[in-house]
Amino acid sequence: MSSLTILRSYAQKSNPDSLPSSVLLSHSDTSLTIFDAYPKSIFHFLILPRVKAPWTANELTGLSSVFKCDKARAKELLLSLKDEADSARKTIQDEMQKRYGFKWDIWIGFHAIPSMEHLHLHVISNDLCSPRMKLKKHYNSFHPKLGFFLHLNDVLSWFDAEPSYFETAIQLKKAKYEPLLKEPLSCWRCGRDIANMPTLKSHLQVEWDDEARKEKARVERKRKREEDANRIDTQNTLIGPPTKK
Amino acid sequence: MSSLTILRSYAQKSNPDSLPSSVLLSHSDTSLTIFDAYPKSIFHFLILPRVKAPWTANELTGLSSVFKCDKARAKELLLSLKDEADSARKTIQDEMQKRYGFKWDIWIGFHAIPSMEHLHLHVISNDLCSPRMKLKKHYNSFHPKLGFFLHLNDVLSWFDAEPSYFETAIQLKKAKYEPLLKEPLSCWRCGRDIANMPTLKSHLQVEWDDEARKEKARVERKRKREEDANRIDTQNTLIGPPTKK
């Protein structure tokens, strides 16, 4: 199977459960949620629309081809992907809590110019810490403010925009988006320019470690507060009436 | 010692014999012949003018600064370098015969834009086979027909050219010569374009092996002819008068 069309081959399966569990996380009637084979963050899933009536494989090649179909149908499709993405987000959040003791943000969106020939919606945790995050284009393709990563909610807002804006937006012109991948590296959190990928990766790790530390402290303070409140409640229950706040 | 000025430091020695034998091959009153520290061929020497009255270190920075001095003095300097280069050439030819049993061509010339700050004349065998021959710019800087390598005899001919030609030539404009180093690779022997350095290096090795084979065969034929002639002479001496040719 060529790497260019592997997602399509998944999306064409009439029985998604035949996919190995290392590939498939879950599926619905209209979509699959798979593990990105080269995760660019600790958590990274792809939501694929299934090739199923009324959709053909060609119509599902990418965002542009989807938009070229009936507008209402396109919106319906994206909303169903959104449902699946929200579900994947919850799965990720549970895992975050279980494995790391805290939760951090998750981004949901498309690449303006994908390489693989089947629409895929990224659901990715915002750490961007992964051994597979190797190249400038990898990073820039997920930078949340650069423009190449199209947040799903932004894409959905196109449906409510002026028709002329909609028509321009859905063209996803290469000339507009391709150069973004070559932009200088900058930390999406602190905005600082960073000279190269090794330095950026260290920086992202520090930023995430920092967030982890702060979040865990916050969780711990909350736990303490609740414990205190509980002890006071218990004391109050045992020795007197509740104190006024 | 910075690599930019190391040649100058050699050229300034009042006693060149204090240089290690791994650096110095020989010297005259006006010049040094040193081993190129990064030989781009099997044989590769540099001839340096010594910093010695009437020459100052600044005047000897490069070809341009030399030409800016008195024209007659400049010519005299180049002719003295030529003498040393011819001497180095003979040394190389002896070594070729001793080590390889045949001789091949030697080029004598300057780089139009040198990186090191002291005039140095290259004396280099035309094999261009060396582990130090690594980059396109290395090769192109010695390509005998590309223009970046200025054969000493060509430079000397500038003195006899129209004054306007002379004045233009001695400027050695970067804009003219720099782009030559990025020209596509082509074999200086057979003219074929060659895609990359690894391929070129293999090709140069084959070309040189080929020349070696042919030259050795030629040498052997000559030896045989002389042996035959000698045997016939000897026979003639022993058994009769020389035969007419």
Added chain:
DNA sequence: TATTCCGATAGTGAC
């Protein structure tokens, strides 16, 4: 913007 392999290209730092 799938990865991987190979090589060319570009910037730096050397002292």
Added chain:
DNA sequence: GTCACTATCGGAATGAG
């Protein structure tokens, strides 16, 4: 056009049977 080091950039192939 000094080198050596690091990283980036640029093309081509990639599968399957």
